Amino acid sequence: MSGLRTASLRRRVTVTVLVVLAVVLVAVGLVVDAVFRAQAERDVNAVLTARIQLAQQLAKQNTAPQNLLRRVETRGVQGTLTLPDGTVLGGPGLPADARIRQVRATLSGPPRIDGAKLTLTADESLIAAAEQSLRWVLLATGVGALVVVAIALLLAVRFALAPLDAMTRLARSIVSGGRGGRLAPERPGTELGRAAAAFDSALDALEGAERAARESEERTRRFVADAAHELRTPLAGVQAAAEALLQQPPDTPQEQRERLQLLVVRESQRAGRLVADLLDLARLDAGAELDRTPVALRELAAVQAEQVRLTTPDVTVEVTGPDTVVVGDRARLTQILANLTGNAVRAMAGRGTLTLEVTADGFTVTDTGPGVPGPERERIFDRLVRLDAAREQGGSGLGLPIARGFARAHGGDLWCEAASGGGARFRLTGLPPAPQGGLRCV
Numbered sequence: 001m002s003g004l005r006t007a008s009l010r011r012r013v014t015v016t017v018l019v020v021l022a023v024v025l026v027a028v029g030l031v032v033d034a035v036f037r038a039q040a041e042r043d044v045n046a047v048l049t050a051r052i053q054l055a056q057q058l059a060k061q062n063t064a065p066q067n068l069l070r071r072v073e074t075r076g077v078q079g080t081l082t083l084p085d086g087t088v089l090g091g092p093g094l095p096a097d098a099r100i101r102q103v104r105a106t107l108s109g110p111p112r113i114d115g116a117k118l119t120l121t122a123d124e125s126l127i128a129a130a131e132q133s134l135r136w137v138l139l140a141t142g143v144g145a146l147v148v149v150a151i152a153l154l155l156a157v158r159f160a161l162a163p164l165d166a167m168t169r170l171a172r173s174i175v176s177g178g179r180g181g182r183l184a185p186e187r188p189g190t191e192l193g194r195a196a197a198a199f200d201s202a203l204d205a206l207e208g209a210e211r212a213a214r215e216s217e218e219r220t221r222r223f224v225a226d227a228a229h230e231l232r233t234p235l236a237g238v239q240a241a242a243e244a245l246l247q248q249p250p251d252t253p254q255e256q257r258e259r260l261q262l263l264v265v266r267e268s269q270r271a272g273r274l275v276a277d278l279l280d281l282a283r284l285d286a287g288a289e290l291d292r293t294p295v296a297l298r299e300l301a302a303v304q305a306e307q308v309r310l311t312t313p314d315v316t317v318e319v320t321g322p323d324t325v326v327v328g329d330r331a332r333l334t335q336i337l338a339n340l341t342g343n344a345v346r347a348m349a350g351r352g353t354l355t356l357e358v359t360a361d362g363f364t365v366t367d368t369g370p371g372v373p374g375p376e377r378e379r380i381f382d383r384l385v386r387l388d389a390a391r392e393q394g395g396s397g398l399g400l401p402i403a404r405g406f407a408r409a410h411g412g413d414l415w416c417e418a419a420s421g422g423g424a425r426f427r428l429t430g431l432p433p434a435p436q437g438g439l440r441c442v
Contacts, residue, residue, distance in 0.1 A: 014153045021149055025142040029135070036134055040127040048103040048120050051077055055118050059109035065089055065116070072120065082117040090119075100124065167199055237267035278398070280335075284405035290329035294434040297324045297333075297363055301356040304337045314351045321358030326431040332406045333431075336414070339399035340365040340426050347424065362412060362428035372424045377416040 051072050058068045069081045069089050080090030101122045108114055163185075170182075182203065185196035241263040248257060298321060305317040337356075344354050347369035355366040372380060379385055381404050384397040400414075403426075407414040412430030419425040 013157050014150065017153055018146060018150055022142070022146060025138075025145065029138040029142065032138060033131065033135060037127070037131060040130070044101055044122050044124065044127065047074070047077060048101070048122055051079075051120050052103060052105045052118070055079075055105065055107060059107040059113050059116070062110045062113075065113060068113075072118070076123045078121050078123075080119040080121070082119075083113065084111075084115045163196065167196065170199075170203075235267075235271055238264055238271065241267065280398075280402045280405075284402070284409065288332070288406065288409045290332060290409060292327050292329060294325050295328050295330045295333055297326060297358045297431075298322070300330070300333060300337060301358055301363060304334070304341055305354075305356055307338075308341055308345065308354060312345050312350050315345055315348065316353045318353065318355045319358070320355065321363065322360070324358050324360060325434040326361070327434050328410050328431055329406075332409070336403045336406050336428065337363070337365070339403040340428075343399055343426075344369065344424070352423075359429070361433065362431050364425055364427045366419050366423060366425040368419075368421070368423045371418060371422055372416050374418075380416065381414075 051074065055068060055072045058071060063071070065081055065083060065087075066089060069079050072079050078090070080088065082088050101124060103120045103122075105118050105120075107116045107118055182200045185193040185200075187193045241260050245257065245260040245264065248260070298319070301319045301321075305319050308315055308317050341354060341356070344365055344367035348354070348367050349369075352368040354368075355364075357364045357366070381400050383401045404414040407428055407430075410431055412428060414426065414428045417425050417427060
């Protein structure tokens with residue numbers, strides 16, 4: 001693949017304009033020369049015609065042949081008169097190599113001149129000389145015009161391309177580390193204005209991408225550090241409980257051994273859940289692939305409500321709303337609902353009322369817990385962000401980011417708002433509806 005041709009723009013513009021001007025000057029010269037020659041020929045013809053008419057008038061006035069011939073001849077025009085008796089009157093004629101034009105006429109008049117033959121010869125050498133002079137003038141004028149235009153173009157193009165020089169200087173400053181500089185065109189509607197505006201937009205996008213990359217790198221670094229810290233806690237618990245279990249003497253009571261074994265299981269489950277959440281986040285970052293099928297949200301909510309009733313009997317669970325069927329990944333929608341209900345149960349400390357409301361394009365999960373303060377309602381969707389109540393309940397700070405990630409992967413969104421009677425409400429909307437009479441629900 002050939003690269004971009006980067007010849008000097010000043011030279012290209014100058015040469016192009018000079019070539020165009022030279023072509024125009026040559027065309028104008030040819031037109032002027034042709035017009036001049038045509039006009040000169042018309043003038044010669046007019047002179048010869050006038051001389052013939054004069055000769056006819058003089059013949060009718062019975063002018064002597066010698067006088068007639070002398071009066072007809074003029075500068076550049078010579079005549080030859082052949083009388084009826086064969087006498088030839090006239091000058092020596094023109095040189096053989098002369099450019100001539102001849103006109104013949106038969107005179108009428110008195111007997112001595114009636115029927116005489118008059119031949120007028122015009123010398124075109126004067127016209128040729130004038131043409132040659134004109135051509136030299138046109139050539140000299142054209143060359144002079146090209147020289148003057150070339151000098152003027154060098155100055156004009158330098159001035160006209162000053163904005164491109166400004167773009168070049170700004171680009172070099174960006175490469176050398178400078179940031180924040182912009183061209184800020186005064187007239188963004190012109191060609192250079194549009195180019196400068198596009199250049200500024202590219203710089204905005206570039207610097208924005210750099211800032212986003214730095215922020216992403218910082219978030220990743222912080223996330224890795226927080227994840228390592230979160231994993232270290234259950235792993236340390238597993239290690240401590242396992243070492244204590246191994247160091248127990250043979251006569252240790254069975255009840256104490258079971259407590260240590262239960263602690264190992266709980267801490268390992270906690271670490272496993274954290275690792276599973278981290279894997280889900282990694283899948284979301286890589287672009288989660290969904291197994292889309294028609295899903296009945298009312299049925300999904302009823303199953304999740306039954307699980308909550310079994311695990312936390314002190315929580316009253318209500319399911320409301322229509323039998324909405326959407327197209328989505330049943331497992332991921334179940335995970336979203338499980339994360340939201342689990343978050344709500346922890347916020348209520350295992351006591352209260354949980355409402356699952358199915359809507360036309362999603363569902364809402366409302367609890368009677370302490371609620372989420374306004375400034376925190378968006379921050380809780382960041383990774384490893386936990387409020388004090390969730391931290392006391394042992395939340396990892398990954399459930400809500402995972403739920404929002406899978407919601408957006410479905411084409412919807414998830415956000416938090418205040419409930420009318422206190423507590424928090426998490427609203428999922430934007431799930432695509434299933435076609436009527438389409439696939440069978442799963």
